[in-house]
Amino acid sequence: MSTTDSERALALSYVVDGREAAAAIFALDDRLADIVRATRDPLIGQMRLTWWYEALRKLDGAPPPAEPLLQAIASSVLPRGVDGIALSAIVDGWEALLEQSLDDAALQRFAGRGRALFAAVGAVIGAVADPVEMAGGGWSLADLARHVTNEQTARRAADLARPLLDRALARTWSRNGRALGALAHLARLDLARPTGKSGAPHRVWRVLLHRLTGR
Numbered sequence: 447m448s449t450t451d452s453e454r455a456l457a458l459s460y461v462v463d464g465r466e467a468a469a470a471i472f473a474l475d476d477r478l479a480d481i482v483r484a485t486r487d488p489l490i491g492q493m494r495l496t497w498w499y500e501a502l503r504k505l506d507g508a509p510p511p512a513e514p515l516l517q518a519i520a521s522s523v524l525p526r527g528v529d530g531i532a533l534s535a536i537v538d539g540w541e542a543l544l545e546q547s548l549d550d551a552a553l554q555r556f557a558g559r560g561r562a563l564f565a566a567v568g569a570v571i572g573a574v575a576d577p578v579e580m581a582g583g584g585w586s587l588a589d590l591a592r593h594v595t596n597e598q599t600a601r602r603a604a605d606l607a608r609p610l611l612d613r614a615l616a617r618t619w620s621r622n623g624r625a626l627g628a629l630a631h632l633a634r635l636d637l638a639r640p641t642g643k644s645g646a647p648h649r650v651w652r653v654l655l656h657r658l659t660g661r
Contacts, residue, residue: 452644452645453632453644453645453649453653454472454629456628456650456653457625457626457628457629457632457653458472458625459625460621460624460625460628460657461571461622461625462621462622463571463572464526464570464571464572465571466518466522467522467523467526467528467567467570467571468567468570468571468625470515470518470519470522470523471519471523471528471533471563471566471567471570472563472567473515473518474498474502474515474519474533474536475536475559475563477498477515478495478498478536478537478540479540481494481495481498481540482495482540482543482544485544488544488546491544492541492544495537495540495541495544498534498537499534499537499538501513501516502516502519502530502531502533502534502537503530503531503534504530505519505520505524505529505530506524506529506530506531519533523566523570526569526570527569527570528566528569528570532562532565532566533562533566535558535559535561535562536559536562536563536566538555538558538559538562539555539556539557539558539559539560539561539562539586540556540559541555542555542556542558542559543556543590548594548596548599550602550606553587553590553599553602553603553606554606556586556587556590557583557584557586557587557606557610558583558586559586560581560582560583560584560585560586560587560589561579561580561582561583561586562582563582563586564578564579564581564582564585564626565578565579565582567625567626568623568626571622571623571625571626572622573619573620573622573623573626574620574622575620575623576617576619576620576622576623576626576627577613577614577617578623578626580610580613580614581610581611581614581615581626581627581629581630582626583607583610584607584608584609584610584611584614584630584633584634585607585611585629585630585633586607587603587604587606587607587610588603588604588607588611588633588634588636588637589633589636590603591603591604591607591636591637591640592636592640604637607633607637608634608637611630611633611634611637612634614627614630615627615630615631615634615661618659618660618661619656619660619661620660621660624656624657624660627656627660628653628656628657631652631653631656632649632652632653635648635649635652
């Protein structure tokens with residue numbers, strides 16, 4: 447799950463300061479996605495996510511263990527004012543997908559994955575006045591709508607995502623925040639054309655227009 451590497455790389459190319467920290471946060475989200483994707487036994491998946499949840503929170507009071515991603519977070523993210531507790535909220539969002547039924551409560555919890563992710567990235571790149579949490583919630587739900595196999599769940603996730611993305615993108619984004627705004631635009635395009643090809647010219651053009659105008 448998540449925007450393709452090439453499109454995300456294009457969006458993150460907007461970042462002037464804090465790109466290494468932003469990349470580390472997205473790498474964390476990718477690692478958690480891999481855990482959920484590979485999970486066949488929810489109990490095992492829960493145990494693996496719990497390890498990351500606790501390891502992130504321990505970063506606030508102890509050196510990182512010999513895990514490269516945690517070391518990258520400790521060296522690049524924490525000095526920019528985002529603590530391990532804030533990052534652990536991303537784990538909590540992913541845990542929602544291990545529930546037996548993805549009802550509205552579970553979907554809202556999963557939206558918290560994107561809210562926490564965008565809030566953390568927004569903090570490290572200086573997007574202080576942009577609607578990053580709203581955009582992140584919509585982005586996360588749109589991501590789920592594209593990848594979940596249950597059609598009813600996909601429709602409900604899309605229905606919850608649209609108003610969040612519409613409201614977030616009704617604003618003009620700051621230069622610092624446009625990397626995240628670009629990802630929100632891509633998520634809205636995903637909802638409009640679920641089978642659209644990643645990297646298609648109209649998608650790249652929309653990202654570049656946002657880069658220039660913030661809209």
